[in-house]
Amino acid sequence: EDKVVQSPLSLVVHEGDTVTLNCSYEVTNFRSLLWYKQEKKAPTFLFMLTSSGIEKKSGRLSSILDKKELSSILNITATQTGDSAIYLCAVVLIQGAQKLVFGQGTRLTINP
Amino acid sequence: KAGVTQTPRYLIKTRGQQVTLSCSPISGHRSVSWYQQTPGQGLQFLFEYFSETQRNKGNFPGRFSGRQFSNSRSEMNVSTLELGDSALYLCASSLAGSYGYTFGSGTRLTVV
Numbered sequence: 163e164d165k166v167v168q169s170p171l172s173l174v175v176h177e178g179d180t181v182t183l184n185c186s187y188e189v190t191n192f193r194s195l196l197w198y199k200q201e202k203k204a205p206t207f208l209f210m211l212t213s214s215g216i217e218k219k220s221g222r223l224s225s226i227l228d229k230k231e232l233s234s235i236l237n238i239t240a241t242q243t244g245d246s247a248i249y250l251c252a253v254v255l256i257q258g259a260q261k262l263v264f265g266q267g268t269r270l271t272i273n274p
Numbered sequence: 275k276a277g278v279t280q281t282p283r284y285l286i287k288t289r290g291q292q293v294t295l296s297c298s299p300i301s302g303h304r305s306v307s308w309y310q311q312t313p314g315q316g317l318q319f320l321f322e323y324f325s326e327t328q329r330n331k332g333n334f335p336g337r338f339s340g341r342q343f344s345n346s347r348s349e350m351n352v353s354t355l356e357l358g359d360s361a362l363y364l365c366a367s368s369l370a371g372s373y374g375y376t377f378g379s380g381t382r383l384t385v386v
Contacts, residue, residue, distance in 0.1 A: 196375070203362065203379040204278075205317075250317065260365075261330045262307070262375065264317035 164189040166253050168265035176273050179241050183268045184252030185209040186233040195227055195234050198261070204249055208236070238270075246272045276301065278367050279380035287385045292353040295381045299346050299367030303376075306348040310341060310364040311380070320363075323348050347355045 166187045175181055185195065198205035209218040211227035211234055218225050222241075229233040234251045238245055251265040279298040287293050299306050307322035307330075319332035323342035342351040346367075352359055362382050366375040 198377075203382075204377045206377075207375070237331075252317075259331075261319055261322065262317075263319065264309070264325070266316040 164255060164263045166251060166263050166265040168249075168251050168268050170268060171266060172269045172271075174271045174273065175241060177212070177241060177243060177271075180237065180239045181241060181270065182269055183236040183238075183249050183251075183270070184233060185236070185265055186231070187251075187253045187263075187265075188232065189253050189263060191253055191256045193254040193256050196244070196252045196254060197225055197234075198234050198252065200248040200250055201246075208249075241272045243272045246270060278365060278376050280363075280365055280378035281379060283379065284382045285294075285385075286386060287355050288386055289352065289355055289357060291355050292349045292351065293355060293383060294349050295298065295363055295365075295383070297348045297350075297365035298376060299348070299365075303367035303369055304346050305368045306342055307366050307368075307375070308331050308348070308350050309364045309366070310336055312360075317364070322385075338370055353382075357385050359383065360385045 164218045169184045174270050195211055197208040210223045213229040222239045224235045248267040248269050250267045252262040280374050281296045305324045308320040311317045320330055322330040325343045328369045331375045337353045342348040362380045364377050364380045366377045
């Protein structure tokens with residue numbers, strides 16, 4: 163069975179800290195990995211990563227995929243209270259048509 | 275351009291009833307997929323439609339069904355509601371073959 167596991171499930175840090183969120187997967191027919199941020203309801207897209215191993219960056223956020231370890235990390239530097247959210251990792255599979263398998267999410271809380 | 279629109283935003287139903295949720299994708303997007311989000315299970319894939327055809331289905335009972343219309347709008351139906359069906363139901367639209375999944379704000383279903 164396809165599985166995506168995120169860790170930690172919950173994390174509380176102080177503003178200004180750097181955090182690293184983890185996502186590991188055991189799937190067949192891997193195509194890519196996606197990171198989303200969910201603040202209230204609609205998850206918003208952050209990054210798409212492929213087996214190329216190229217790091218993606220956007221401001222204080224960066225992410226990379228390790229195809230040997232079947233995992234990805236999401237780094238957030240100089241955290242701000244606005245970074246508080248649930249961070250979701252999803253693997254895109256090719257099974258006839260594309261399908262997303264999500265991890266449980268990491269709830270990140272940034273305290274001022 | 276308008277985002278993904280889900281209606282209604284909130285629903286309260288009693289056990290045994292049925293419910294229909296609606297999702298209007300971003301203009302031009304032909305793929306619509308549905309997910310159930312609960313605190314315990316995270317986001318779980320329900321099904322995906324493309325050009326009015328169901329291309330992929332998750333591991334949910336037959337009480338969960340859906341359809342897509344010629345204008346790409348999609349509906350999902352849950353019959354004989356159970357307490358465990360209480361969840362946030364999210365839909366995501368994308369261009370065929372792309373990874374740009376955009377989520378709607380979801381429908382919060384409460385079964386009492």
